[in-house]
Amino acid sequence: MASEESTTRERTHRFGGSAAALAGLLALVIVGAIVATLVARTRWWLPPLASVHGREVDRLLFVTFGIISAAFILVHGVLALFVWLYRDRGQARASYWHEHRGLELTYTIVPAIVMAGLTFSAAGLWSRIHSAPPPTALIVEVRAEQFGWRARYPGADGQFGKIDPRQFNMQANPIALDRADPAGRDDITSAEIHLVVNRPVEVRLRSKDVLHSFFVPAFRVKQDAVPGITVSFWFTPTATGTYEVACAELCGVGHYAMRGKVVVETQEQFDAWLAAPKS
Template identity: 40%
Template sequence: MIYIIAILAILFVVLTFKVISQTRKIINKNKVQPGTDSEYLGAPDASNNFNAIALMAFWVLAVIGIVFSYIHYSQFFLPEAASEHGKRTDFWFWVSMSIITVAFFLVNTFLFLFSYLYRHNPKRRATFSTHNNTLEIIWTSVPAVVMTGLVLSGLVVWNDITSEAPEDAEVIEITGRQFAWMVRYPGADGQFGKSNYKLIDDGSGNPIGVDYTDANSFDDFFNSTELHIPKGKPVLLKIKARDVLHSVFIPHMRVKMDAVPGMPTKFWFVADKSTAEMKAMLNDSEFDYEIACTEICGKSHFGMRMVLKVDEPAEYEKWKAAQKPMITLNPDLLNKVPENLKAKAMKFIEVDPAAAAAPADSSAVETK
C-alpha cells in the first residue's frame, strides 16, 4: 500500500508540472502584442455551430426524458400519507420540488440557449463587464430568501413531531437489534418498568434488559412480529438500539428516526387511516403497513422488517387486553424478582388448574 501511495504521489507531481508547462505554452501562444488587433484562435465556425446545435438538441432530449421518467415512474410513488404530519410533510416536499424543478429548468434552458445564441460570430464583439452590484445582490438574496423559507418550513414540521408528545399519547418502546425489531408496551398500569443493557439475557428471555426489580415491569408485554397502534390517537415511539445503528422507517406514516445505541430517540405521530381503510383505498387485500430499517446494520439488514397494524380504537383496546405480560409467558423471570415483590409478581403467573386441584399430600392413602 505504501508503494502504491508513493507511485501515485510521484505521478501527481509529474502531471502537475505537465499541466503548468502546457498552460504556460497556451498563454504565451495567445498573447496579443500591444498595438495589434487580437485574432480569434478558436475552432472554425462550422464546429461552433455544430456544438451549439448539439447542445440544444441534448437539452431538448433531456427535458423529454425527464418528463417521461416522472410520468412513467409516478406509479411507484408512495400513496397518500396515512398520518396527520405526513400530509404536512408531503405538502412542503412538493413545494420544495416545485421550486427546485422550476429553477432547474429555467437555469439550464438559459444555459443551453445562450450557448446557441452567443456562439462565436466574427461580426460580433463581446463586451466585458467587471461586475454589477445590482445583479450580485439579486441573484444572491433571492435564492437565500427562498432557501431560508424552505428550511424554516421544514424545521417547523420537524420541531412539531420531535417535540413533547401530547399527554394522552400511546407510548410504545421499539428496540432495534441485528436483525429484528422488539416492541414493548407498558401494560395496564401505563408505566414502563426500568431497563438496563447490563440485564440483557437472550437465554432467559430478557432481550432488552427489563429490570424485574421494578414492579412496573411486571405487566409489560412484548411483541416481535407486529406493532399495533390505534387510529386517531397520538402515538409516541421511544426508540432504542441494543447493538449497532438502526433506523425506524414507516414510509406510509412518513416516520423516520435513527435508533442509536446508548442514545434514546423519539418520534410521535397520529395515524389517520387504519389498515383496513388503506386496504380498501388501494384495493389490495394483502396490504400491510411496515416498519423497515434504513440504516445498513449488517449482512441481514434487508430482512429487518416488522408489520404495523393500525387498529380502530376499540379494536386496539381489545387487542391490548388479550396480550399477556412477559413474566406470564416466561415464569422463569420470577427468579429475577426480589423476595419483597414476589407476591405482587405472582399475580401475573398463570397456575395450571389441574395442578391447583391436586391434593396437597399425594402420598395420602385411604384407610378403612
C-alpha cells in the same frame, strides 16, 4: 492559413453536432428508463397517506418541488438562451468580465431568503412532532437492532421497567429488562408494532447497537435511532391497515432485510391483541 482555420472550424462543428446528438440520445435513454421503471412499479408517486401531520409534510414537499422545478427551468432556460444568443458566428471575440455586485447580491440573497423560508415553515412542524404528546396518547417504545424491530408497551401500571444491558438474553430477555425492577414485570414486548387508529401515539425510539432509522412512509415518519439515547416523537395514524417499517440508515450487512410491521387497528382490536400472548 485561412483554409486551414476553416477546416478546423468545420471539424469542430461536426464534432459539436455528434456530441449533441449523443447527449440527446443519452438523455432519452435515461428518461425512458425512469418512465419504464415508474410504469412497471405501477406506483410512481407517494404512498397513500395515513397520518394527520403527513398532510403538511406532503405540502412542504410539493412547495419545495415547485420552487426547485421553477429554479431548474429558469436557470437552464437562461443557459440555453445564452448558448444560442452568443453562439460562435465565426468572427466574434468572447467577452469576459469579473465581479458584478448587483448580480452576485441577487443570486446570494434570493436563494438565502427562499431557503430560510422553507426551513422556518418546516421547523414548526418538526418541533410539534417532537413536543409533548396529548395526554390521551398511546405510548410505545420501539427498539431497533441489527436487524429488526421490537415494540414494548408499559402494561397496566403505565410505567416502563428499567433496562439493564447485562441481563440481555436472546431467548429469555431479548429487550434486556431489569428483572429487579417491579415496573417492568407487566411490560409487553412484541415483534410487531400495533397502534390505535385516530389515537395519537408517542414513539420512544431506542437502538440496541448502531444507528438505525425508523421509517414508515405511509405515516411520513422518519427518525434516527441512536444508541444510548431515547428519541421521542408523536403522530396520529388515520387509517387502519398494515404498514411497512423500513430501516433508513445503512446499519450493516442485513440492513436490506430490516423491515417490520405496523398494524393500525381499532381500540377494541388493539386491547384484544395486547392481552393475547405474542412472540
